[in-house]
Amino acid sequence: MLTHELKASYAFVERNFNLSRRYWGWELAFLVYSAAGALSISFIGVQLGDARLLLTLMVGAIFWNYLSVVFSWIAETISVERWEGTLEYTMMAPVHRSTHLLGSVAYAMVFGLVHTTAILLAMIVFFPDLALTSANPLTVVSFFILGSFSFVGIAMLAAILPLLYVERGAQMTFVLQSVLLLVSGVYYPIEVLPGWMQVLSHLSPATYAIDGVRRGLIDGVPVTELTGDIWPLLVMGVVLIPFGLWAFGRAERYAKQTGKLKRVG
Amino acid sequence: MARIGRTTDEDPPVTATLLRKPKTFVPDRLAVPAEAQPLDAALPALLVEGVTKRFTVGRKKKPVLAIDNVSLRLERGGVFGILGANGSGKSTLIRLVSGLLTLDEGRVEVFGHDIARDEMTVKRLINRVSVDAAFFKKLSPMENLLFAARLYGLDPGTAREDAYAILERLGIAKKRVDRPVEQMSRGMQQKVAIARALLTSPALLLLDEPTTGLDPRSKLEVQAFIEEVRLTHDASIVLTTHDLDEADRLCDRISVLNDGRVVAEDSPNGLKRLVAERHGQEPTLHNVFMTYTGRSLDEDVEEDAEPDDND
Ligand SMILES: Nc1ncnc2c1ncn2[C@@H]1O[C@H](COP(=O)(O)OP(=O)(O)O)[C@@H](O)[C@H]1O
Ligand SMILES: [Mg+2]
Numbered sequence: 001m002l003t004h005e006l007k008a009s010y011a012f013v014e015r016n017f018n019l020s021r022r023y024w025g026w027e028l029a030f031l032v033y034s035a036a037g038a039l040s041i042s043f044i045g046v047q048l049g050d051a052r053l054l055l056t057l058m059v060g061a062i063f064w065n066y067l068s069v070v071f072s073w074i075a076e077t078i079s080v081e082r083w084e085g086t087l088e089y090t091m092m093a094p095v096h097r098s099t100h101l102l103g104s105v106a107y108a109m110v111f112g113l114v115h116t117t118a119i120l121l122a123m124i125v126f127f128p129d130l131a132l133t134s135a136n137p138l139t140v141v142s143f144f145i146l147g148s149f150s151f152v153g154i155a156m157l158a159a160i161l162p163l164l165y166v167e168r169g170a171q172m173t174f175v176l177q178s179v180l181l182l183v184s185g186v187y188y189p190i191e192v193l194p195g196w197m198q199v200l201s202h203l204s205p206a207t208y209a210i211d212g213v214r215r216g217l218i219d220g221v222p223v224t225e226l227t228g229d230i231w232p233l234l235v236m237g238v239v240l241i242p243f244g245l246w247a248f249g250r251a252e253r254y255a256k257q258t259g260k261l262k263r264v265g
Numbered sequence: 266m267a268r269i270g271r272t273t274d275e276d277p278p279v280t281a282t283l284l285r286k287p288k289t290f291v292p293d294r295l296a297v298p299a300e301a302q303p304l305d306a307a308l309p310a311l312l313v314e315g316v317t318k319r320f321t322v323g324r325k326k327k328p329v330l331a332i333d334n335v336s337l338r339l340e341r342g343g344v345f346g347i348l349g350a351n352g353s354g355k356s357t358l359i360r361l362v363s364g365l366l367t368l369d370e371g372r373v374e375v376f377g378h379d380i381a382r383d384e385m386t387v388k389r390l391i392n393r394v395s396v397d398a399a400f401f402k403k404l405s406p407m408e409n410l411l412f413a414a415r416l417y418g419l420d421p422g423t424a425r426e427d428a429y430a431i432l433e434r435l436g437i438a439k440k441r442v443d444r445p446v447e448q449m450s451r452g453m454q455q456k457v458a459i460a461r462a463l464l465t466s467p468a469l470l471l472l473d474e475p476t477t478g479l480d481p482r483s484k485l486e487v488q489a490f491i492e493e494v495r496l497t498h499d500a501s502i503v504l505t506t507h508d509l510d511e512a513d514r515l516c517d518r519i520s521v522l523n524d525g526r527v528v529a530e531d532s533p534n535g536l537k538r539l540v541a542e543r544h545g546q547e548p549t550l551h552n553v554f555m556t557y558t559g560r561s562l563d564e565d566v567e568e569d570a571e572p573d574d575n576d
Contacts, residue, residue: 004418011415015401015408022403022445085399088365089461093416094388256367259320259357264397 005102008095012103013110016073019080020111031115034065035122041187042123052218055130058123059214060186066116066144067151067206071177073108074155077101079162079170088262097252098245101159105152112148132217139216139223146233147209153240154180154205160244160251166260180204185211205236308377310469310501311339311362316371318357318525331357333525334371339469339503339518341376344495346516346533347505348554350562354525355505356395359473362503363393375469389417392467396474398454402447406432406457409446410464417465424464431460435490452483459490470494472504476511484511491515507562509550519550523558 020027038061045054077100081087090100124130158176162169183190183197184206190198201207212229215221223230255261316335319328332354339345349355360366362373364380364387373380375387400409407428414424429439435456446454455475462470472491476484488511494500495515506512512519513533521529521536529536537548546552554562 008416008418011412014415015404015412018404018408018412019401084401085397086401088360088363088395089393089399089413090416091365092363092388092391092393093413094385094418095416096385253367256365259366261365 005096005099009099009103009106011095012100013107016104016107016111031118034069034115035119038062038065038119039122039126042127051130054127055132055218056214057187058127058130059217060210062116062119062123063144063147063210063213064181064184064186064206065119066112067147067209068177068181069112069115070105070108070148070151071155071158071180072173073111074101074104074152075158075161075173075177076170077104077159079173082162082166082262085262091252091261097248101156101245101248104159105155108155109148134220135218136216136220136222139221139226140213142223143209143212143216143226143229143233146212146230146237147205149237150205150209150233150240153237153242153244156241156244156248160248163248163251163255163260180206183207202232205233208232308341309338309374310341310343310376311337311345311503312372312374313337313358313362314372314374316358316361316373317369318354318361318366319369331525332361335520335522335525335527336371337520337527337530339501341501342495342499343518344491344502344504344516346512346519347503347522348507348509348512348519348550349505349522350507350558350560353522353558355507355522356473357525358522359393359395359471359503359505363391363471364388389465390468391471392462392465393471393473394455394458394462394475396477398446398451398458400446400454400457403445405443406437406446406449406460407442409457410461413461414464419465428460428464431463432457435460436486450483452479452486455479455483455487456490459487463494467500470500470502472502474505474507476506476508488515509554509562513550521554521557528557529553 038058041061042054042058045051045057078087081090154176158173161172161176165172179200183193183200184204185193185201186206190201190207193201208229212223212226212233215226215229216223314336316332317330318332319330321328335354335358337345347355347358357366361368362375362380364384368381375390378386378390380387400406401412404412407425410428411421411424414421414428429442432442433439437453437456437460441449446457449457459475475491476487479487491502491504492515495502504512504515516533518532519530519536520527529539531539533550536553537550540546540552540556541548544552544556546556551561554560
């Protein structure tokens with residue numbers, strides 16, 4: 001039973017891989033776009049001659065890139081199929097929605113890692129003499145993992161939007177992503193934001209994940225000293241993933257009641 | 266379950282997986298408990314009872330009654346035709362059976378399994394071909410088919426072989442299966458869609474206007490293939506169409522659907538006899554349709570001109 005589900009979720013991994021392969025031109029363009037974005041932000045640090053700021057911006061750019069790639073692959077689970085016209089066929093198949101989403105998540109993470117590694121390499125080429133001697137790799141890896149899982153739930157919730165709003169759903173996902181970027185302290189400390197925005201900052205998992213990665217990479221803080229960043233991420237992962245699945249099920253049912261999966265044909 | 270070996274000197278089997286299990290439609294590769302028992306031969310392949318579905322579009326508009334208290338019964342191995350003009354509710358009925366829409370009222374059973382209660386079991390038993398061949402257009406037919414195969418729990422190696430065999434029978438050569446679907450003609454794409462459905466050995470095959478929009482030759486080919494499937498396999502088929510000849514040729518029972526309601530149901534000959542005896546008309550399906558729906562399929566009104574949901 002479990003292996004059957006795992007195999008079925010691999011179907012989505014393989015299919016998404018095939019899609020990336022066939023749309024390789026787009027993927028390459030997107031990679032260049034992301035790398036250029038990350039570099040241009042980092043050059044702000046160079047301009048100000050502040051090595052710490054440079055590092056802070058770089059870490060923000062790279063890690064945000066990772067999170068947003070993971071986010072979009074999961075959030076677009078539905079919209080991609082709606083666009084291709086295959087949504088009804090996938091929904092008819094004998095797989096649980098959790099299996100479906102698991103496949104999407106797995107591919108999103110692998111793709112995100114590959115993508116981000118490429119950008120990291122570009123950074124190293126441009127800034128070869130960055131000193132990361134005091135970095136604590138365990139902290140960095142821990143926050144990569146924690147950050148990924150805490151983001152999955154939010155991405156699932158975003159994936160629901162195209163189910164509920166046939167035309168606007170994909171655009172709303174986009175808005176959500178940009179708000180997360182704004183409030184999560186990716187390039188600046190959240191303290192510079194207006195008070196009401198800082199409330200949102202505390203609700204975004206990215207705030208804690210990026211803070212954790214930064215402290216581990218720049219200051220070499222051991223993971224054990226970062227419990228203040230760890231527990232919100234754990235709670236968000238544990239709460240949001242099941243909630244996302246549940247909400248997805250509800251949204252699917254609503255779509256089937258109101259005929260929003262597809263209407264023509 | 267043992268698979269009967271294929272002899273190499275034969276013609277390639279049509280639906281390879283179907284051929285190897287000629288009479289028992291127990292999907293063998295999935296460990297869902299309800300499927301441990303073989304399908305009961307006495308049960309109808311499809312039972313639709315008092316099904317109603319309404320749609321509300323926009324806030325103020327009153328709901329459209331797309332399917333209105335429809336009942337039908339398809340015996341195992343039969344081909345049930347649903348004949349209706351555009352907008353009569355054919356696709357809605359197919360979607361209700363496919364679990365893509367929820368029922369407002371009534372119930373649907375597939376081989377005795379309630380579609381809401383035994384959702385996974387039913388999903389494994391059915392497959393569907395819709396009027397638009399829906400594929401990942403940049404992926405090849407084989408990639409699309411193998412994706413479907415994995416979702417249905419089929420072994421990819423076996424599925425690939427089966428896919429070759431089915432596609433070959435449909436006139437799609439092996440060298441053609443690795444190029445993107447978007448480079449294929451509509452007719453070819455529709456054949457791939459049929460292959461995708463057959464690959465999972467459905468016990469109940471739902472064909473929603475499979476030949477609409479095809480050129481005459483592809484249309485005949487697809488019809489011949491449907492005929493072949495029904496003759497050689499233990500598949501029960503629901504076929505919607507607004508092509509009278511197609512319904513006459515392929516179906517052994519026909520329901521005429523008009524504004525979501527069944528207005529007549531019988532065998533094709535029974536329906537023809539009915540218009541001849543009761544209404545003194547020439548026994549043609551055209552007259553059946555005219556008599557019971559008050560319109561002609563030739564002057565098919567496109568009442569549903571609302572925008573596509575794919576933007
Ligand atoms: N998803 C949907 N949302 C709203 N209305 C729908 C939807 N699907 C079908 N309808 C309406 O239901 C009626 C029957 O449509 P349909 O089942 O597609 O007919 P057919 O397949 O016979 O052409 C039409 O009036 C159509 O506009
Ligand atoms: Mg239709």
